[in-house]
Amino acid sequence: MELLINLTINGLATGMLIFLLAAGLTLIFGLMDVLNFAHGGLFAWGAYSGTWIYATTGSFVIGIIGAIITGLILGVATERWIIKPVYGNHIQQILITLGLMLVLSEMLKVVWGPNQISATAPSYLAGSWEIGNVIIIKYRAFIIVVGLLVFLAVQYILKNTKIGLIVRAGVMNKEMVQSLGINIQKVFMLVFMIGAGMAALGGVLLAPYSGVIYAEMGLEFAILAFIVVVIGGMGSFPGSILAAILVGLSGSFMAYYVPDLALAVNMLLMAAVLIFKPSGLFGLKG
Amino acid sequence: MKNKKNVFYTLIAVLLLIYPFINDSRSMMILFTQVFIFAIFAMSYDLLLGYTGIVSFGHAMFFGIGAYTIGIFMKRFEPTIPYLMLAVLVTIVLTALLSYLVGLLTLRLKSHFYAMLTLAFAGLFLVLAEKWRTMTYGNDGFTFRVPDLFKDRFDFYLICLVSMIVVFILLNRFTNSPLGRVLQAIRENEQRSESLGYSVLQYKIIASVVSGVIAGIAGILYAISLRFVNTSVFTMDITLDALLMTIIGGVGTLVGAIIGAGLIEFAHHWLTELAKVHWIFERWIIFFGIIYILAVMFFPQGIVGTLKSLRTKSLVKRQRNLEPKDKNEKAAG
Numbered sequence: 001m002e003l004l005i006n007l008t009i010n011g012l013a014t015g016m017l018i019f020l021l022a023a024g025l026t027l028i029f030g031l032m033d034v035l036n037f038a039h040g041g042l043f044a045w046g047a048y049s050g051t052w053i054y055a056t057t058g059s060f061v062i063g064i065i066g067a068i069i070t071g072l073i074l075g076v077a078t079e080r081w082i083i084k085p086v087y088g089n090h091i092q093q094i095l096i097t098l099g100l101m102l103v104l105s106e107m108l109k110v111v112w113g114p115n116q117i118s119a120t121a122p123s124y125l126a127g128s129w130e131i132g133n134v135i136i137i138k139y140r141a142f143i144i145v146v147g148l149l150v151f152l153a154v155q156y157i158l159k160n161t162k163i164g165l166i167v168r169a170g171v172m173n174k175e176m177v178q179s180l181g182i183n184i185q186k187v188f189m190l191v192f193m194i195g196a197g198m199a200a201l202g203g204v205l206l207a208p209y210s211g212v213i214y215a216e217m218g219l220e221f222a223i224l225a226f227i228v229v230v231i232g233g234m235g236s237f238p239g240s241i242l243a244a245i246l247v248g249l250s251g252s253f254m255a256y257y258v259p260d261l262a263l264a265v266n267m268l269l270m271a272a273v274l275i276f277k278p279s280g281l282f283g284l285k286g
Numbered sequence: 287m288k289n290k291k292n293v294f295y296t297l298i299a300v301l302l303l304i305y306p307f308i309n310d311s312r313s314m315m316i317l318f319t320q321v322f323i324f325a326i327f328a329m330s331y332d333l334l335l336g337y338t339g340i341v342s343f344g345h346a347m348f349f350g351i352g353a354y355t356i357g358i359f360m361k362r363f364e365p366t367i368p369y370l371m372l373a374v375l376v377t378i379v380l381t382a383l384l385s386y387l388v389g390l391l392t393l394r395l396k397s398h399f400y401a402m403l404t405l406a407f408a409g410l411f412l413v414l415a416e417k418w419r420t421m422t423y424g425n426d427g428f429t430f431r432v433p434d435l436f437k438d439r440f441d442f443y444l445i446c447l448v449s450m451i452v453v454f455i456l457l458n459r460f461t462n463s464p465l466g467r468v469l470q471a472i473r474e475n476e477q478r479s480e481s482l483g484y485s486v487l488q489y490k491i492i493a494s495v496v497s498g499v500i501a502g503i504a505g506i507l508y509a510i511s512l513r514f515v516n517t518s519v520f521t522m523d524i525t526l527d528a529l530l531m532t533i534i535g536g537v538g539t540l541v542g543a544i545i546g547a548g549l550i551e552f553a554h555h556w557l558t559e560l561a562k563v564h565w566i567f568e569r570w571i572i573f574f575g576i577i578y579i580l581a582v583m584f585f586p587q588g589i590v591g592t593l594k595s596l597r598t599k600s601l602v603k604r605q606r607n608l609e610p611k612d613k614n615e616k617a618a619g
Binding site: 107 | 341394395397398399401407410417526533569571572575582583
């Protein structure tokens with residue numbers, strides 16, 4: 001029983017981190033039709049800058065805020081200088097965002113050196129609670145809570161505000177939104193920024209969770225996020241959290257029972273979705 | 287016109303053939319061999335990206351399958367020619383099967399899906415190569431012996447050169463065949479090709495299978511040239527090399543892939559040497575990455591493509607200059 005609960009908490013925590021990465025990807029894809037292959041790079045930048053700020057200032061909260069700001073700035077720059085010039089050309093977009101991914105992860109090595117950097121949780125999040133026989137690690141619970149809060153906040157914005165309405169309308173038909181006199185370019189930039197900010201938040205939260213950060217982790221998590229986006233459905237925000245939890249749980253259970261097959265199971269899940277429902281479990285577009 | 291080009295290509299091929307007789311510098315010969323191998327790999331990539339308009343981010347998996355197959359065969363069995371042939375056959379079957387499967391799953395969807403799924407599959411193979419220690423010796427990789435014919439650097443240079451030329455001629459024929467024309471039509475306008483009655487999915491799958499098999503063969507040659515194989519053959523870097531070579535050389539032109547392979551391999555070589563001068567050159571990928579982004583943005587046709595369009599422009603200009611004269615002559619006549 002304790003084992004089951006622990007594995008579930010593990011899976012949920014990993015799922016939340018993947019969700020933070022995948023949510024941005026899926027929103028950006030839904031609205032702008034751009035699949036951002038550099039998203040993992042933003043995630044890694046969030047991890048490095050946040051950990052560095054945390055180490056220099058000594059405050060984890062400032063570290064998280066710093067990471068989010070880094071993400072926002074990088075997001076604006078990416079949208080403005082990398083994606084806008086090739087807007088409308090799918091192949092060029094795919095190619096150029098991959099090039100950016102390459103530059104971002106190499107820049108990390110230039111700034112912080114090629115070696116792994118260790119990261120620890122602040123003292124008030126270290127340790128664990130004991131409830132009966134069940135041990136709950138505080139930091140994991142923290143990640144789950146943060147992930148849920150982000151989900152609820154974004155969901156609230158999407159459903160209950162004017163800008164959320166515009167975004168949802170844009171996902172369905174952006175030409176129509178534009179013809180109603182709304183400057184969709186600004187909405188694009190905003191969504192891209194928020195997506196990048198969420199990715200950076202995911203990165204900085206991951207750092208104390210896994211203990212070490214390294215430049216290649218961006219790509220590793222990006223692969224998981226792509227799997228999540230395909231399973232959840234491209235452009236579906238609620239789909240991304242459900243699929244992320246699914247992938248996180250299957251990852252943690254498989255890692256315990258059949259560790260060698262952990263990635264393979266996710267791939268099989270994705271292949272099954274692609275065969276039977278290529279638009280994803282909750283997707284609108286194929 | 288066509289003849290001039292062929293004469294030029296033949297001339298280059300002959301020059302490369304006699305090159306080792308003139309200059310027997312070992313390091314140059316190894317470098318050239320590497321260029322030929324990667325040129326084969328880049329041409330296979332160009333068939334996808336340049337001729338069919340499919341973006342793959344996991345081309346390394348076919349390369350890696352070739353490299354590991356030959357390595358395992360040479361290690362487990364005797365390093366003789368028959369076993370080598372068997373390894374080539376197994377590689378062809380495996381890569382064809384895999385590219386068929388991946389293609390079938392994703393090529394009917396938007397281009398993002400193929401890029402994503404190949405990226406994920408290549409990641410899966412990297413993990414597989416790390417975990418399946420009894421077969422692959424994990425991250426450390428393993429060395430193996432090769433048949434005597436392939437041991438000599440000089441012989442191997444010729445084998446790679448001839449393979450490159452053969453692949454070039456075959457792919458040239460392939461892309462100019464009716465089937466290749468359909469592929470190019472798909473690249474230009476998928477809906478239109480579909481409505482003209484071509485089964486787009488089948489053609490795309492054919493292109494991906496041919497490309498996968500050739501990439502596998504490049505992997506075999508690569509592993510033989512090192513007589514060593516480890517997990518690095520499955521990494522993103524290999525795919526990125528192919529991408530850079532194709533984009534910088536020029537998409538949709540097989541010659542571009544060869545030129546790109548030459549440029550990138552030589553640049554690798556020089557930049558690694560420059561690393562002794564300043565540490566920033568150790569991170570040479572940054573330079574490539576930036577050049578690559580700029581190329582995609584401002585220079586999407588690559589070197590060969592840009593040269594071609596320049597020539598078309600000058601031809602058009604010349605024709606325009608001629609036209610008024612003709613009219614004047616007519617008027618005078």
